[in-house]
Amino acid sequence: MRILLEKFTKKFGNLTVIDEMDLEVRDGEMLALLGGSGCGKSTTLFAICGIHKVNSGRIMFGDRDVTNITSQERNVGVVFQSFALYPHMTVEDNIGFPLKIRKESKAEIRRKVDEIAEMMHIEPFLKRRPGELSGGQQQRVALARALIRRPDVLLLDEPLANLDATLRLEMRSEIRRIQQETGITAILVTHDQVEAMSMCDRIAIMDAGKIVQICPPREMYTNPVSDYVAGFLGSPPIAFLSGQIQDGNFVEPSTGTKMPVTAAIATSHAGREVRVGIRPEYFQPDGATKIKGVVSFIEAQGRETLYDVTLPDGNILRSIQGAHSPVNIGDEVEWGVNTEHMLVFDQDGRRI
Amino acid sequence: MGNSRHLGLFLLIPAGIFVFLFFLMPVVLTGIFAFTNMSTATGIKGGAYMITESSMLSMTGEYGEDVLAERLLQKVYTIDEAGLAAALESGGDAAAIKELKTRFLGEVFDNRRDVERAIKALNARPSSTRAIKLISANFERSVVNVRFETEEELLFAISDFGISLTEIQIEAVQKVAYTGWYFTTQNFKTMISLPDTKKTMINTLFYVFTTLILFNVGFALVLSISTHYMGTGTAGFFRSIWLLPRITPPVLYVLMWKWLAWDSGFLAVILEPLGFAPRNWLLDTPANAWTFIILINGIVGASMGMLIFSSAIKAIPDSLFHASEVDGASRMQQIWHIILPQLRWPILFITSYQTLSLLTSFEYILLATNGGPGGATEVWALATYLKALSNYGGALQYGYGAALSLVLVVIGITLSLIYLKVFNFANMTSKPKIE
Amino acid sequence: MGGNFRKWPMVLFLSVLTAPLILMYIYLFVDTVTNTPPGTMIPNEFTLEHWRFLTEIIPGRPSIWLATWNTFVFASVTTLVVLVVSSAAGYSLSRLQLPARSFFLGGIMVLHAFPTVTLLIAIFLILQMLGLYNTLSVLFW
Numbered sequence A: 001m002r003i004l005l006e007k008f009t010k011k012f013g014n015l016t017v018i019d020e021m022d023l024e025v026r027d028g029e030m031l032a033l034l035g036g037s038g039c040g041k042s043t044t045l046f047a048i049c050g051i052h053k054v055n056s057g058r059i060m061f062g063d064r065d066v067t068n069i070t071s072q073e074r075n076v077g078v079v080f081q082s083f084a085l086y087p088h089m090t091v092e093d094n095i096g097f098p099l100k101i102r103k104e105s106k107a108e109i110r111r112k113v114d115e116i117a118e119m120m121h122i123e124p125f126l127k128r129r130p131g132e133l134s135g136g137q138q139q140r141v142a143l144a145r146a147l148i149r150r151p152d153v154l155l156l157d158e159p160l161a162n163l164d165a166t167l168r169l170e171m172r173s174e175i176r177r178i179q180q181e182t183g184i185t186a187i188l189v190t191h192d193q194v195e196a197m198s199m200c201d202r203i204a205i206m207d208a209g210k211i212v213q214i215c216p217p218r219e220m221y222t223n224p225v226s227d228y229v230a231g232f233l234g235s236p237p238i239a240f241l242s243g244q245i246q247d248g249n250f251v252e253p254s255t256g257t258k259m260p261v262t263a264a265i266a267t268s269h270a271g272r273e274v275r276v277g278i279r280p281e282y283f284q285p286d287g288a289t290k291i292k293g294v295v296s297f298i299e300a301q302g303r304e305t306l307y308d309v310t311l312p313d314g315n316i317l318r319s320i321q322g323a324h325s326p327v328n329i330g331d332e333v334e335w336g337v338n339t340e341h342m343l344v345f346d347q348d349g350r351r352i
Numbered sequence B: 001m002g003n004s005r006h007l008g009l010f011l012l013i014p015a016g017i018f019v020f021l022f023f024l025m026p027v028v029l030t031g032i033f034a035f036t037n038m039s040t041a042t043g044i045k046g047g048a049y050m051i052t053e054s055s056m057l058s059m060t061g062e063y064g065e066d067v068l069a070e071r072l073l074q075k076v077y078t079i080d081e082a083g084l085a086a087a088l089e090s091g092g093d094a095a096a097i098k099e100l101k102t103r104f105l106g107e108v109f110d111n112r113r114d115v116e117r118a119i120k121a122l123n124a125r126p127s128s129t130r131a132i133k134l135i136s137a138n139f140e141r142s143v144v145n146v147r148f149e150t151e152e153e154l155l156f157a158i159s160d161f162g163i164s165l166t167e168i169q170i171e172a173v174q175k176v177a178y179t180g181w182y183f184t185t186q187n188f189k190t191m192i193s194l195p196d197t198k199k200t201m202i203n204t205l206f207y208v209f210t211t212l213i214l215f216n217v218g219f220a221l222v223l224s225i226s227t228h229y230m231g232t233g234t235a236g237f238f239r240s241i242w243l244l245p246r247i248t249p250p251v252l253y254v255l256m257w258k259w260l261a262w263d264s265g266f267l268a269v270i271l272e273p274l275g276f277a278p279r280n281w282l283l284d285t286p287a288n289a290w291t292f293i294i295l296i297n298g299i300v301g302a303s304m305g306m307l308i309f310s311s312a313i314k315a316i317p318d319s320l321f322h323a324s325e326v327d328g329a330s331r332m333q334q335i336w337h338i339i340l341p342q343l344r345w346p347i348l349f350i351t352s353y354q355t356l357s358l359l360t361s362f363e364y365i366l367l368a369t370n371g372g373p374g375g376a377t378e379v380w381a382l383a384t385y386l387k388a389l390s391n392y393g394g395a396l397q398y399g400y401g402a403a404l405s406l407v408l409v410v411i412g413i414t415l416s417l418i419y420l421k422v423f424n425f426a427n428m429t430s431k432p433k434i435e
Numbered sequence C: 001m002g003g004n005f006r007k008w009p010m011v012l013f014l015s016v017l018t019a020p021l022i023l024m025y026i027y028l029f030v031d032t033v034t035n036t037p038p039g040t041m042i043p044n045e046f047t048l049e050h051w052r053f054l055t056e057i058i059p060g061r062p063s064i065w066l067a068t069w070n071t072f073v074f075a076s077v078t079t080l081v082v083l084v085v086s087s088a089a090g091y092s093l094s095r096l097q098l099p100a101r102s103f104f105l106g107g108i109m110v111l112h113a114f115p116t117v118t119l120l121i122a123i124f125l126i127l128q129m130l131g132l133y134n135t136l137s138v139l140f141w
């Protein structure tokens, strides 16, 4: 079911947390709400499920206006960051709770619980209480409880934040599998860009209560609208350099290196200060436009190795290389930037 | 470790002394008093000797000396120097007294009519009946209701009275005339035999459980749950209001209820136009008295539960409420499925703690109905207080009161031990983490 | 708190329950500053006469300020003693690993079961024996 937010505004007292947000989540899509801490992700989620009342604007589920409808009537499944399982009920009762509330028959509840437990691989734990489960098991119980009454919408608030690295990896694909199997429209709140990119059809990136960009992960990576978005996506993160556009080139001030830019930029921003973003995979020993610096940091990440190269003015360029280069910290290197993939931003951070 | 243990024990000493002084010693003393017949009549130090109606009853009952008993209770009229002097003193006719002395000194009459006949027969007989009575009153002699500090004084007075006693009789007189306290199990026998005891016990059970269920737990839950569904300010306002009765001095608090209930009070004024004759609603029928007693105690008692339950509800994570709402729970379903299960232990705790409080509390009942009307609202603790410390039917029965309160102590301790078992206290008081 | 539910039904519900109590307290206060003729509930005059014990000594009654002083002395001393004794005990029970700790804590529950009337009887009789009944020092006993 399609979810639509129109000019949605949320205030806490005098503090406007979300200001006139527009957002569309397409039917059957999984959308990531990505952003830094305190930017209003949970607030948005809580407004969609009806826990928070909106101050102004509209929320539509399909053709139904749910703005003034209580959460009880919205038919949304929510997985809370802390899972919020009922500690005094068994796993079975936890999962069956939404059905019990609707006074479905015991046999019916049993049947549905068994069915969803099988899908989640949690049959062995049905008689236990949440306190007797591991984080990953609790997480699956929470997901089962959210899904059992076939909600129109599934909302996940940082569901993986409490899990360890391996479990997180496992649950990522698990959640995605279930979402695709059920075809449910889902919103995943997260501040982890890897999670957002690997699990979702589209990403909406938020900054201070506003949606900055919304598009598929790959496109957002290659084509960010601002330096904020470019900086948020990618691990290791993108490196920024400041300088001027002169004669069709970006001139790096400390080394005087000239990096060619497109004709459009060259004319529109001639003589102006800009910032360029260079992703680590586009700064390589065999790159075209050479720039000199000193290796200041080396991190072996297993298959790949990350190098920080410090320029004379202290700015850092990052390079990630599949093959191990025979360099040590303190060595001077001259590696090249692949300027075709260089991202150029104006003084306000807007992409040009 | 060893050092801090010593320090800990040392710090416990003052508390130990207080517990000893204010809990253990009273209980031990009560245990002792319970097996005595102490009362205002016996005094609490030692005893004296006294011939009384009641001691003579036991004389007849226990020793079969009915003749002696009757004899000791008799009043006789002896014409003696002391009597004559007193008669003169009180303004009797001097000539008549003088003649009485010469003709009848040393004579003993069995009753007052005989004395007066003798006076009338005198030459210098007084003119009026009143004057005759004035003289005759001074010769009355009796050992009844006279307090003798020692046994010897009593025996001397008896022989002086003109009764000679056999060895056996002396022993009997000593026993029955002793007014001091002695050890006995009579209190408990009395308690079992009196029909009042059963009634008081039933009253107590009714009072404790009705108040507990309706107010200390029930109404406390209503207050804490309904304030949970309000803004913090509103909730705080209502909680403070319901806390007021607990901090209001009991005398004032009960007075407030009396104003409401008495025959020119609020209720009477309001109900009069509706055809109810003005009356003291607090005391007119046992049912009304109980209604007020339970309201008065319950409203004070509910505040503790309210505070405990409110903080327990506050401890429930918000996310559980959010989750249940998203899951579709209505307010009643949320209360039933989320709040109440989480309040299981607080409810159990309040139930046990307040049973004990109610069992031992009596001050509000004392102030409101004093057990009335006609003992209808007399509960065990109140009965204890009235018997032992309040001028109830004349004498304070310390011994009987102590026996009553001993029963309360035994019930209380038994209940609290059961509760501790239920709570599995050892588990609850897990070992401290910081040294 | 209150989540998704309307607050006013609860506020209304509790207001109805609370109103009588509030009224009783208001009436208690109003009654101290007014005179009300018998048979009606509406006071007819404002007066401070019921408060005059604060400024005058009413014949046949002890001065209010002496009573206040007694109350104050009594309350402060008991508070101080209780504070010192219970914090010492509380500290050692909560922080130190004492043997039979749970025994002490369980004892609190058991102590609660002792009727005050027991204490009253015992203390009353002891005071009678000592002849201390009705003197101030007794309060600190």
Ligand SMILES: Nc1ncnc2c1ncn2[C@@H]1O[C@H](COP(=O)(O)OP(=O)(O)OP(=O)(O)O)[C@@H](O)[C@H]1O
Pocket: A012, A015, A017, A035, A036, A037, A038, A039, A040, A041, A042, A043, A044, A191
């Ligand atoms: N109940 C509330 N009352 C007042 N302010 C609130 C409340 N809830 C959230 N806020 C504020 O609103 C802003 C957004 O909060 P929100 O919880 O949506 O952040 P978030 O994006 O989910 O952050 P995080 O990643 O840390 O969970 C924060 O500045 C927060 O302080």
Ligand SMILES: [Mg+2]
Pocket: A041, A042, A043
């Ligand atoms: Mg959040």
